[in-house]
Amino acid sequence: QQQVKQSPQSLIVQKGGISIINCAYENTAFDYFPWYQQFPGKGPALLIAIRPDVSEKKEGRFTISFNKSAKQFSLHIMDSQPGDSATYFCAATDSWGKLQFGAGTQVVVTP
C-alpha cells in the first residue's frame, strides 16, 4: 500500500511552461516532505524539501506548496527547461527517518 499518492504519472510541457505535480498522504506522523529528481541511469537526488509548519518553499524555479489540513503538497516547476526532463518523486518521512516515495512522475519538456 502506497502511503504517498502521486499524480500525474507523466506530463509533457513546453519549454517555458509550468509543470505541476501533486501528492497526497494519510499518515499525520510524517514531518518531512522532500522531492527527488531522477535522471536515467542515476539515483534519485534531493531537489527541495519542506516541513509541515511552512506552507510554501521556493528555490529558484522550483516551489513546494504544502496544505497541512488537506494533507496534500505539490511541486511547481516554473519556466520549465529541456534539462528539467526527468522523473520526479515526492516522498515523506516520520521521525524514524523511513522515507516513503510516491510512484513518480515522468516530466518531458519539449523545445
Add this chain to the structure above:
Amino acid sequence: DAGVIQSPRHEVTEMGQEVTLRCKPISGHDYLFWYRQTMMRGLELLIYFNNNVPIDDSGMPEDRFSAKMPNASFSTLKIQPSEPRDSAVYFCASKKTGSFYGYTFGSGTRLTVV
C-alpha cells in the same frame, strides 16, 4: 566527498546463483538504506540500518534476501538463490541523523537475472 558508492554498476547472473551488492555510505552518516526500483513497484524500501544495526527489514521480500552492515563504511545486500523476478535497480542511500537535507543515493546496481 565521493558520495554513496555502489558496486558493481551492472550485474548479469544466471537464475540460482548468489548475488552480492555492495555499498559504501558517506562518512559520518549513521543511517543506511537499501531500496529496489522497478517499473511495476517503483522505489521500495527493503531494509535500513542505524549505527550498523538493522532497524526494519520488513521490506525484504523473501528469505533469499539478506543484508549486513559489518561496520560504518560498508554494507552488503545478498540474494541467494537469485530469480528472474529479482531483476531491478538496487539503490543504497545514507543519511545523517538530524540532517534536513535528506538521503543521498548512490548510482545504483542494475541487476539482471536470466
